[in-house]
Amino acid sequence: MSILETATTVLRLMAKEQRELSMIDLVDRLDMPKSSASRVLKQMTETGLLERDKKSLAYRPSMLLLELSHLVRASSSLIDMCAQALETLGARYGHTGYVSVLEGNDVVVLRVRPGSLAFRAMTNPGHRSASWATSTGRALLARETDESIRARFPLGLRPAHGAAADPAQADDARSPNRGPATVDALIEEIAATRSRGYALAQNEALYGVCSVGCAIADPSSGECLSFCLSFPSGAEEAATIAELGEAVRAEARTIGRSLGDPYWGAFAR
Known part of the structure; x- marks a missing residue:
């Protein structure tokens, strides 16, 4: 599976769960190896798709995705x-x-x-x-x-x-x-x-x-x-x-x- 497909899967899980996700969530819900889960979350954060909460260390959609969601709604x-x-x-x-x-x-x-x-x-x-x-x-x-x-x-x-x-x-x-x-x-x-x-x-x-x-x-x-x-x-x-x-x-x-x-x-x- 390509990184793009994996990132899409992570975003779909986040949309389904309607909450922030941790590395353990990806391991448990997507049957993903810990190393892969850690890597994809890091790459999605570095590219601006996700943000990480400093206290909980969980990941959530970035402001970029929020801005795009408003565009989808408007169009x-x-x-x-x-x-x-x-x-x-x-x-x-x-x-x-x-x-x-x-x-x-x-x-x-x-x-x-x-x-x-x-x-x-x-x-x-x-x-x-x-x-x-x-x-x-x-x-x-x-x-x-x-x-x-x-x-x-x-x-x-x-x-x-x-x-x-x-x-x-x-x-x-x-x-x-x-x-x-x-x-x-x-x-x-x-x-x-x-x-x-x-x-x-x-x-x-x-x-x-x-x-x-x-x-x-x-x-x-x-x-x-x-x-x-x-x-x-x-x-x-x-x-x-x-x-x-x-x-x-x-x-x-x-x-x-x-x-x-x-x-x-x-x-x-």
Whole structure:
């Protein structure tokens, strides 16, 4: 591995951990020999990428990187940041990704990042789904208070005509056959979303589809979007789904904190 690749790996770990790092962190988290860890941290400090705290002796990003982060923020819109996160996640896992926005009580797809793995249930930009039955929708709803969520659905979740009894007949994406059946059940799922930091939906708005998603807001523009990875239900084990959710969460946390999103600023690692 080149020094540039190693330095990038160190910076990615720092972004994921959201804290200063020591040589021992590189040894433990990256399985890096002590001599290599010491050398790369020294070189990154000498070239101005890192600074070393004189008291703790831990390493943190330099002012140069901080200045560059402001440049990225100024030149990238929230939707572009979400799309870039999906590029990173898609290249790593091969799954399809979506960027969506909350419109009323529906979630609307804005961008699609096709995965490299076969997936027949892919939807297109403009597609609407029930917010309560999708990971992107629940991730957006999780940013609201329980009282606000209840006020959204005074008549309950399901449309008056009801959902199809046969999943194969549930062609109306806003009439999911599965998912929370009541507002109380939705509130419970929202609580789980807040706790783990990402939303999980399985066989809900789209039968046979599983997705994990997070939402981010840009305080400067007032914009709030969500993005997710989507894949066939049953294609991944529970442990892998949790790993995917944590990977999406890590990307969302990095973007959110760079924008000063209070939701991610308060979210504990």
